[in-house]
Amino acid sequence: MRANAVVLILCVALALMTLGATGESGRRRAREFVCLANVGQLAQGWLLFAEEHDGALVGGNALDHPMQWVGRALYNATIEEKLNAIRKGLLFPYTGDVRVYRCPVDEGRSDPNRFGFRSFSIAGGANGEDWNEYWKATRYEELENPATRYVFVEDAHPRGIPLGSWQMGPKSKTWIDPVAMWHDRKSTLGFADGHAETHGWHDPSFIDWNLRAMYQPATFSSGMVPPAEEREDIEYMAKGFPCKALR
Secondary structure, eight states: OOHHHHHHHHHHHHHHHHHTTTTHHHHHHHHHHHHHHHHHHHHHHHHHHHHHTTTBOOBOOSSSOTTBSSOOOOTTOOHHHHHHHHHHSTTHHHHOOGGGGSOTTOGGGSSTTTSOSOOEEEBTTBTOOOBTTEEOBOBGGGSSSGGGOEEEEEBOOTTSSOOSOBOEETTTTEEOSOBOOTTTSEEEEEETTSOEEEEEOOOHHHHHHHHHHHHOGGGOOSOBOOOTTOOHHHHHHHHHOOOSEEO
């Protein structure tokens, strides 16, 4: 998503909010456009970092990485500490605004001094957390077909703040971490070629699992094997998982 595309999306969002198109549904649609622009800016910044560092990927582990895209901030950090953690990240010079790290529909941040500010995580295979199902990519050229490889995921993080990386089992095709579905059972994804998309989900068990993570975190358990008859969502995310290779 280039700068002119981001400007166009923001203009459309502003027009929708100004006109009040279809009431609350119009306002939610406008916020969805803003979220799309935010993730597009993150993806563009991520790509520019790689271009300016001879193909090296910024660290995708928000908890512990020598080249962290955002600094470390734990549960009990103040809102200013959480914002400063974003500013200290190596990606911030390429994004320039803490607001792009947050989805405007994210309802899990009603008390930013208690919960996290950031709405998005980097998938583990994009130089994030190590995992037993893949070898993570540390360089851009290790990502095959970058236009189909998502990097940023709208993260539900029922723990209260997004830590580490977003994970799934791309080889076993199992869910590990949930996604946030703030846009009428859709989520925003940012891809390795710098574009962003709003992706709709289909499988009922996956949708229900994520809604529990969003609205009933006390009842949520990480990890879920999708039923044999509900494979559309897991196949999509497994196919697009960014990594050097599966183990």
